[in-house]
Amino acid sequence: MSSPKAYNSKDVEQRWYQHWLDHDYFRSAPDEREPFTICMPPPNVTGVLHMGHMLQYTAQDALMRKARMEGKNACWVPGTDHASIATEAKVVKKLRAKGIKKSDLTREEFLKEAFAWKDEYGGIILEQLKLLGAGADWSRTRFTMEPKLSKQVLKAFVKLYESGQLYRGKRMTNWDPEAQTVLSNEEVIYTDENKNLYHVRYQVEGTEDYIVIATSRPETIMADTGLAVHPSDERYTKYHSKNVIVPLVNRSVPIVTDDYVEIEFGTGALKITPAHDQNDYEVGQRHGLEVIDILNADGSLNELAQFFVGQDREEARVSAVKKLKETGDLIETKQYRTSVGRSERTDAVVEPRLTLQWFLNMEKLAATALAAVKDGDIDFHPAGMFNMYNSWLRPENVRDWCVSRQLWWGQQIPAWYYEGETYVAETAEQALEKARKKTGNSDLQITDFQQDEDVLDTWFSSALWPISVFDGMLGDTTDLEYYYPTTLMVTGWDIMFFWVARMVMFGYEFSEGELGVDFVAEHGKMPFKDVFYTGMVRDEKRRKMTKSLGNSPDAMALLERYGADGVRFGMMSSAAAGNDIIFDAPLDPKTGKAKNESKLCDQGRRFCNKLFNANRLLQGWEQVERSPTEAEQVAADWLEARLSQTIGEVNSAFADYRLSDALMSLYKFIWGDFCSWYLELIKPEDGQISRSTYDRTTAAFEQMMTLLHPFMPFITEEIWHQLRSRIEGEDCVVSTWPKANVYDADLLNRFELLQTLVSGVREARKSRNLPEREALNLYFRRSATSEALLSAPAFSAMASKLAYLGSLELSDAQPNNSLAFLVKTEAAYLILNETIDVAAEREKMETELKRLRGFLIGIEKKLGNERFVSGAPEEVVARERKKQADTQEKIGQLEMMLG
């Protein structure tokens, strides 16, 4: 045999991926078949492949491939997301490195830079996906900011505006001072951090009294326009309707009473800074307090602050504390822990800020999206994820979605302003038309208008993804009618709100308009029927794998080291739906960074090697024209029965998205049953095998490759072709999913007895240090079962081969110098050539006897219970009776052995 002993994935992977592309294996176009559609969650266009991607995309690929093999028209639509804030931040950073500030450029110049960046890095992640084996229809690759998609996004905006669900207003919003844009509530991540709580005194005007307030933000004192206490807080009753003097700026502001104030917290007195705190803003509104905004967009203090102008808020805080100390107004400083909101993208501490933004009213959209899942139009896997979805979308929790962003990279909001009026339209021309009509001034020009400077939140375009990738809003709905609603969405639960909920909203909002009432009545409006939530990939300390922590292995390095099939095995073997995955890539104890190692992926790599060598073994045999032996036939019957059983397991696991179960069933069947039992059984001494046995073996192995193909596409394709060419000389792609046949349960039981016997003999040899391959004679005590067993086809031959027996016969009594043990309910005697430690053997048997007697008591107690016998289902009682009989049989055998 000249072929190498180890599997080399590299050459195989490249060859077959190209083969699939060449044969348009992943292409899909509407036809008569049932569609199976997944819109790939678009990765960030400038991103690189990470562990979370590999988990999600492998799962999708496995599901797609299986569907395709089952004869469905499988369509996996790939694409990338423009990721406005993330990408813009990268471009800004790159420009800064060149000494250019964003403000030095015009919008057009900046976008030119951004597109250049996108063109340079935009394709990388999709190429990496191909290395992973992802079989998407690349001819359908979309980008959320390409013209055709942007057009649909603007159309959606206009429709929402016209239906009265979009509005523009000045609200307290979350401001990211680093990206200098507003964020939606979902983009703010709150974590507990240590902060200082400063107690500062405010003099009550016209008295010598002071009220002490507690604040964590002394730098905003200059923006204070009030002081609040609880109306029933008796400590402060005497000051009601008086004023206090704000320190530093010496401004006189009113003392107001408000239920919002917690009597217990701090000193029970609260400074009110309406411009820089959501709650203060609301208190201010209730009491008509002035709003003084002392912060610039970048978080530095402006002229209105009077002090520390130009300093960043953090710096100004230090300055303010120092100054308050000097004036004696700072009473004390306490440490406490409180939640701090940071920008999901830039990690900057978010600043509450009053800004003018576009909001999408969630009232109707959220109710619809909630009902869609509640009513079962859409199924979540695991179903428990609905709880999270529900809590988010309930009317009392949902808040309007701020959709505008102060960025340039994205779809510019299609709103034009003229003389205080807003004109929303897909194009400037249409807006102009509207304005001319409205004003009656036909001389109006586009240049008279001011278009909204802001762009839309990235998630606004993502929300339209299942419709827009099919150009659903551009008039020609051929694709949409065939593929919509899509079959499945596979994504992480962490973006359930960002994305899943919003796709559902937009799906229900827009599909009917595009597809018509009759169509949606028949097919539904939902963007997908099932959602399969994958878990987060975590490190050994259960932390989410993130770039900043450096706790994630490098995806490319893993692929290089273990091969795509190996990595896919590693990802899928731990991919139960919804469960977070503690990925086994160890951290370097010195640096705390991830090492690019994984035992699970290595297990996958070794599995590839096992398959490779099993195939090598088969390919090395010479087929001869002779009748198969009885043992070969029985073994093949058994293998086929086990295969059918496994197909059933795999199918049912797939149906519930239990991908790791499906994979483990196959792993155990192929490695354990096929390699360790079956191949050892039929392995010919002389390398010659009957053609019919060979054909049955390769046919079964071929089906194993087919079943495993969704998980490990490359090596299975490779081996499948080698098997095919041997049988039929064909060269085609894996294209059929095996069917389970009815199998003989008795055969499985008989074979299990054989396995028990063989293991028993092996154990007997081991425990007494007997050579494994020295032929020994074995006797079964004569019984109805043992007689039937020995006369069963090939039983004796198979047992002799696997257990290295010289003979296997029946005996009425225990032969001399023999070692007795139980094979299930049968007594077996192994003849030894050396003396036996009788005492030790007796002790072993007595221990077992004791255990069995205890067990029997339990069963008999159960069976003696009238309420069990009459109350439990018949088959349960029958099962207990069988257990009772078997145990009695075993006990009898042991007692006989012990004499």
Added chain:
RNA sequence: GGGCGGUUAGCUCAGUUGGUUUAGAGCAUCUCGUUUACACCGAGAGGGCCGGGGGUUCGAGUCCCUCACUGCCCACCA
């Protein structure tokens, strides 16, 4: 503060409507083996009062209550 989930072998997890052994898998561990398809291997072994307590039931890892620990989501405590 409100809500959801988890707690089963050293580790990561299965355990489907209570009833197939006195609870399984993979990995890890230990022992033995290897000119044998594969040391990227084979064979064998050890290892768990299913977080604690109480209850329902003929029967509980599975259902109920309670406590403990833990993870997550949501929420305006300055």
